[in-house]
Amino acid sequence: MLSIETRSVHAGREAFSELGVHAPPIDLSTTYPLNDLAEATSSLDALAEGRRQADNPIYARLHNPTVARFERAFASLEQAGDAVAFGSGMAALTACLLAARSRGRHVVGIRPAYGGTDHLLSSGLVDVETTWVRPDAVRAALRPETALVVLETPANPTLELVSIADIVAQAGEVPVLVDSTFATPVLQRPLLHGATLVLHSATKFIGGHGDVLAGVVATGERWATELRKVRLATGGILHPLGAYLLHRGLPTLPLRVKRAQRTARLLAGRLARHRFVRRVAYPGLEACDPNGLVGTQMEGPGSMITFEVDGGYDVAATVLKEVRLITPAVSLGSVDTLIEHPAGLTHRIVPETVLRDQGISPGLLRLSIGLESASDLWLDLSTALRRAVRLCGTAARIAT
Numbered sequence: 001m002l003s004i005e006t007r008s009v010h011a012g013r014e015a016f017s018e019l020g021v022h023a024p025p026i027d028l029s030t031t032y033p034l035n036d037l038a039e040a041t042s043s044l045d046a047l048a049e050g051r052r053q054a055d056n057p058i059y060a061r062l063h064n065p066t067v068a069r070f071e072r073a074f075a076s077l078e079q080a081g082d083a084v085a086f087g088s089g090m091a092a093l094t095a096c097l098l099a100a101r102s103r104g105r106h107v108v109g110i111r112p113a114y115g116g117t118d119h120l121l122s123s124g125l126v127d128v129e130t131t132w133v134r135p136d137a138v139r140a141a142l143r144p145e146t147a148l149v150v151l152e153t154p155a156n157p158t159l160e161l162v163s164i165a166d167i168v169a170q171a172g173e174v175p176v177l178v179d180s181t182f183a184t185p186v187l188q189r190p191l192l193h194g195a196t197l198v199l200h201s202a203t204k205f206i207g208g209h210g211d212v213l214a215g216v217v218a219t220g221e222r223w224a225t226e227l228r229k230v231r232l233a234t235g236g237i238l239h240p241l242g243a244y245l246l247h248r249g250l251p252t253l254p255l256r257v258k259r260a261q262r263t264a265r266l267l268a269g270r271l272a273r274h275r276f277v278r279r280v281a282y283p284g285l286e287a288c289d290p291n292g293l294v295g296t297q298m299e300g301p302g303s304m305i306t307f308e309v310d311g312g313y314d315v316a317a318t319v320l321k322e323v324r325l326i327t328p329a330v331s332l333g334s335v336d337t338l339i340e341h342p343a344g345l346t347h348r349i350v351p352e353t354v355l356r357d358q359g360i361s362p363g364l365l366r367l368s369i370g371l372e373s374a375s376d377l378w379l380d381l382s383t384a385l386r387r388a389v390r391l392c393g394t395a396a397r398i399a400t
């Protein structure tokens with residue numbers, strides 16, 4: 001097989017010479033002319049059954065060629081049979097849960113997970129009951145009506161790594177969904193470890209430029225068919241302009257991921273030695289990867305770093321005020337470096353006892369490393385840390 005660098009550049013471009021184009025055409029039609037009613041009806045039936053395409057796209061909620069082209073390209077990166085794109089990561093997860101419900105109404109979820117995922121699974125909004133467990137207790141939590149096991153690795157925001165193969169073994173016949181947003185297909189391909197569904201908030205690294213909200217699920221044909229049926233019924237589709245931008249970003253995905261990872265390795269090491277930092281979570285630090293998953297399950301540790309500052313909430317909040325180059329903002333995986341406060345923002349919706357159990361403390365900050373130079377980033381971050389500790393006074397340094 002061609003390398004991921006080559007596939008990132010060429011995937012989805014197969015029909016270009018036939019189409020006589022060099023860049024992907026964007027089809028913005030919401031409806032399509034139907035000259036032959038019988039043919040249109042059979043196209044409609046095919047799309048309603050969740051087929052990947054039909055002679056006539058009929059209507060944009062049923063099919064869009066620009067979106068389908070991105071999906072084919074993305075499936076190739078994940079080494080999947082198929083992929084289905086949605087208007088957001090949460091729309092993608094909702095579709096997976098709705099599609100899984102034909103198997104039963106029980107889900108096993110592994111904590112920690114993204115705050116929105118935790119909320120969607122806990123809230124009962126999509127009418128599934130979730131049992132939350134640690135990675136070693138999946139088998140014991142299974143029931144005859146368990147429809148899905150949901151996990152995230154690396155997990156948001158603690159960067160804990162979960163062995164996909166181990167969870168798949170525990171789950172037995174039950175399909176496993178892996179949220180691989182933090183890893184991207186450049187560093188991790190969960191289907192090769194036995195997962196059934198790989199979910200990405202494509203808003204993050206896949207888009208990579210902070211200008212597209214999207215979700216994508218890579219899986220086999222059977223699940224993709226079910227997901228397309230849910231998508232056309234519920235309307236959680238991706239806009240073709242978003243699909244175009246996602247496809248446009250794929251060729252540089254391996255470059256972006258590896259470059260940001262190089263900087264993250266450096267900054268994580270420096271943060272770990274910093275006198276105002278209590279602990280650093282980064283999969284590239286030995287203590288954070290007790291099962292040796294970097295180098296086996298994951299090709300590298302990625303570019304997300306979580307660290308706890310001395311002085312708790314006040315110092316953490318002041319660091320957000322004091323950074324100049326780094327943007328204080330939620331989201332991640334962009335070309336620019338972002339910093340955020342999980343307990344106050346991305347995981348605010350998660351109950352406080354759960355936050356405490358997961359070590360998501362008031363002094364915790366999450367960094368998403370971008371493509372700036374490591375030395376410029378370090379100067380900004382270390383200056384902000386030093387100023388924050390000074391502004392908050394020494395009292396803050398001994399408080400928790």
Ligand SMILES: *Cc1c(COP(=O)(O)O)cnc(C)c1O
Pocket residue numbers: 088089090091114116117152156179181182201202203204213214215
């Ligand atoms: C952001 C995020 C999501 C949700 O994706 P949206 O595109 O914001 O809907 C899900 N999982 C993880 C790990 C995320 O970081």
